[in-house]
Amino acid sequence: MENHHHYSSKERRETMEQELLRGRDVANQLLQVLVHRSNNNDDEQGLMLILPFAEDLVHQVLRSFTNTLLLLNTSNNNNNNHNNSNIDDAIFPITVRDSSSSSSSPPSCQKHEDLDMACKSFRTKDRRGRYKRKSTAPTWERDNPILFEDGHAWRKYGQKKTINSKFLRSYYRCSHKYEEGCPAIKHVQRIQENPPLYRTSYYGHHTCKNTLYNNDESFILEHESKSSMFLSFNNNNNNKSIITASSKAEQISSPTFRSSTKQEPVELVIHDDHRSQLYDDQYEVDLEYSRHVVAKLSSSSLSPSCIDDNTSTLHKFDDNSYYDSAGGWDLDFDGLACFGDQDQIMIMQEV
């Protein structure tokens, strides 16, 4: 027992299980005590008797947590024993000390610090047993010509090259995974080059409450039925602009929405020769002359219009300036372009 790191992984697992079971039992005892107390709360001296007992039970629960975390943190390759001595000391001998016996050392926060340390080192060191492979069957999939928001906050946590695709696959988890334990995951991978097509595979369902929509599928279905889109152009200060696409519904329902520039945006590089400054903060850009990215609008039934980000006033482009035979646009450098239901938007990559 003094050399817990000599445990086999099975033994360690069993020990941790015992620790947790014991902690649960003790917590149960504590509950009984408290329930009993609340039933006859007139007994003043009984309270005095029970309080130290309850405190002792709490300490035991904390010790159970601490020991389990320390065991989790102890890996087989801990062959460098020099600084393990204090862990060895800490693991089981954590003793219950009531506040009366507290000596010069800071008494009350002692175990909280232990717990924090155990938590921290657990999170930063031992990775074993923490990778669980997702089932290979997605909950559902969607293929989209562009990447648009699906009504949830995602956090990218990885990116990988896969064997039979030249495109990287991006891995996203729900942003509220740790706050609310939301298990939703999605993968996004480009599956076609020209025109670009992206496949989004969803795994699991959101349990978090931080969405305007009840569930993912209904949002996406609704979204697909209204193909109206925004393209936003955000000036980046150094001849670069990011084009992102998002749904109309989202833009309208959430005024503070900022279209994500993080999800594989198409980057637009514009040379100074091909833009002219109209006002202090407004540029006109001729995308036709940018050989890097050209945005093209096809089967237009509506004239694209531009919404100024600040004033939300709608003003149209000149009829022939935004759309020409080469597929190029003139657009305000900053702003939103809104398209109708029949419009199709393609972002063409540099050749």
Added chain:
DNA sequence: ATAATTTGACCGGC
């Protein structure tokens, strides 16, 4: 300053 992303290391299953 915090928060999100990037990127190579790491892990388990096959």
Added chain:
DNA sequence: GCCGGTCAAATTAT
């Protein structure tokens, strides 16, 4: 050992 999923330190955005 390879492959794809995940982690987390470093980097970058806000």
